[in-house]
Amino acid sequence: MSLLELIPVSIDDVKLLRKLSVQTFIETFGAQNTEADIQEYLNNQMSTSQLKKELAHVHSNFYFAYYKDRLAGYLKLNFELAQRETVGTGTAFEVERIYLLKDFQRQGLGKVLFKKAVALGKEKGYRKLWLGVWEHNTSALAFYKKLGLTVFDKHTFVLCSDSQTDLMLKLDL
Secondary structure (H helix, E strand, O other): OOOOEEEEEEHHHHHHHHHHHHHHHHHHHHOOOOHHHHEEEEEEHOOOHHEEEHHHHHEEEEEEEEEEEEEEEEEEEHHHHHHOOOOOOOOEEEEEEEEEEEHHHHHHHHHHHHHHHHHHHHHHOOOOEEEEEEEOOHHHHHHHHHOOEEEEEEEEEEEOOEEEEEEEEEEOO
């Protein structure tokens, strides 16, 4: 499925990144969380100013995913000190966000996007990949386990008034 193309996101793309981030977050988590928690999280963690800070971080990389010239989703990779946990700094990198719009899901694109993330990490010399998945996101957990990732730990993800458990998964590259 070579029709999926990754384009690096620049600071000039922040408005489009915000729109896409908000839409994919709501599509993914909106039904299982309160509207107040979702809105507060989006206003704080996915605000234009917050996304600009993340885009400016030297060890974070965002990519838009285009499928057949249509924006389908995005990817955020964290290296070194940008990682949210100290998991093998220097040898491991984090896939912090990997989202596809609902219309592009269940077409094999998630697997292609994930493989592109793996390739980007390998190009930089990393030997391990890790990510966090909400324990109640059963479809994502099944997806990653099918790709060979294994649970190695857990951490708390705070969605405003709700402390949630993310399972941490890893893959040796």
